[in-house]
Amino acid sequence: MSVETVTIERLGLHGDGVAPGPYGPVHVPFTLPGETVSIAVNKTEGTVMSQRDFSPARQTPPCRHFGPEGKNGTCGGCNLQHANDETYHAFKRSIVVDALKSKALPLHVEPLVIARPGERRRAVLTVRRLEKELLLGYSQAGSHHIVNIEECPIASPGIVRRLATIRTVASSMAVNADPFRVVVLETLSGLDLAFEGIKGLSDRQRRMAIETVLTLPGIARLSLNGEIFVEPQKPMLDFGGTLLCPPAGGFTQATRQAEDAMTGLVLTHLKKCKRVADLFSGSGTFALRLARQSRVHAVEGEERALKALDAATRGVPGLKPITTEKRDLFRRPLMASELKVFDGVVFDPPRAGAEMQAKEIAKSGIKRVAAVSCNPMTMVRDLRILFDAGYTIASVTPIDQFLWSPHVEAVALLQK
Known part of the structure; x- marks a missing residue:
């Protein structure tokens, strides 16, 4: 050194x-x-x-836990609170611009859709019981040390003001000194607390956790590793006017504002399409909104997500038909011959992207494609496949969903 x-x-x-x-x-x-x-x-x-x-361009970080000078440790939840808005927003947009340049793709990059403090409805917190206290917060950058948070400017006020409540529930779930996680989702009916990584929970502790939740206001559901312990109220989310109860611990966009920006772009691009394939559909972030204007076939590998989507559609007026299919699109992408019945497609894969699926879309000749991504590097790989097959890139919009972090979403709109 x-x-x-x-x-x-x-x-x-x-x-x-x-x-x-x-x-x-x-x-x-x-x-x-x-x-x-x-x-x-x-x-x-x-x-x-x-x-x-x-x-x-340096500013005073808004959170006491940020940076080397943090009050009780360097919280690893944010990287860039010390950069002013102009510098930070330019950096976020440049990630997408540089990714497109790396594949020699057209730079039709729109302005960044910005994120603001207090928008995060979903947060993943780490918990650990010590001899004299319970730590609840984020892991320190580059270590396993947990920074015990007293505030969190990125999280919604509904989560921040219930930090003490979350601690109480987490304390009832702590078996030993091993760390575990809780995914906190703010829903229309209260907090959905999905715990992960706890081993050896006794029946007595399970009963104690259930009793604890029932004495606390504002908790809609408690689950562990996908198993629901207690559900005082169904945790509900609004997907474009359709209410949906997400699977316990299932994937949900971290902010409603980013979700609205993404779906708005996709809906406008696919507005004239009569039949749309929604690939990697999850619980229906796009499908439930698209069904207001098109017939939708939602394909997803997670059965619980499709069951939640199916339940949400029952008895809802004004929705066009939504069909579902459980399928691992990494191993069995929808083939070009299967895609030919659609005139529009949206795909929103995990960080690994959708290389095999993009190759089948490229061969299908579908006129309009919306590519949604949480990883610009795999996105541009998939876009290059479509571009080489004759698709033009109408626009790429970077969307900031994870404030003060290096993670950026993007929606690319293509047509043939």
């Missing part, structure tokens, strides 16, 4: 400052372009020892 004085040149893909080092680029957390810092260098990682110049 050596100590070097360097000047930060740019922000890297993960939000760290990047500077030239003795053996190549060095990544320095919590720094900004133009700043001169003395760092302890360990291979490609640098730790700030002292700082001489500060960027005019």
Whole structure:
């Protein structure tokens, strides 16, 4: 390990400052372009020892838990609270621009759809019982240490004001000192608490957790590893005017604002399509809204998600038919011959992307395609497949859903 004085040149893909080092680029957390810092260098990682110049783009972090100077640790939930809005928004958009450049694709990149504090309706917290206290928060950057949070500016007010309630429930679920997780989802009817990673919960502790929830206001459901313990009220979400009860611990978009932005783009692009395939459909984020204007075939590998979608459609007036199919689209993508009955398709895969499915869409000749992604690098790989097959990219819109993090969503609209 050596100590070097360097000047930060740019922000890297993960939000760290990047500077030239003795053996190549060095990544320095919590720094900004133009700043001169003395760092302890360990291979490609640098730790700030002292700082001489500060960027005019630097701001005071809004959360007491952020950064090396955090009150009780460096919370790993955010990377970029120290960057002002202009710098941060430009960085987020540049991730998508650079990804498109890497595949020599047209740069039809729209302005970033921004995220604001207090919008996160879904948060994943880590819990650990110690001898004298219960830790509830986010893991410190680069370690397993849990930062015990007292506030969280990215989370919705409905989650923040119930942190004490979440602690009480988590305490009743803690078996030993092993860490575990709780996925907190704010719904129309209260918090949905989905615990994961707890082993050896006794019947007595199960009863105690249920009794605890029943004495607390504002908890809609308690589950462990997908098993529902108690459900005082069904946790409900509004998908474009259709109410849906998501599976316990199932995937949900982290903010309603980002979800609305994504679905708005997709619905407008596929407005004139009569039959739409919704691939990697989940519980129906797009399908339930698309069914207001088109017949929809929703394909998803998770059976619980499809059951939730099917239950949501019952008795809802104004919906066109929605059919569902349980299918692993990574192993068995919808083939070009199967896709030919559709005139529009939307696909929203996990971070691995949808390479095999994109190849089948490319061969199908479907006129309008909406590609939704949480990983710009796999998105551009899939877009290149469609582009090479004769699709034009009408637009790519970056969407910030995970505030002050390096993660960015994108919606690409294509036509043939």
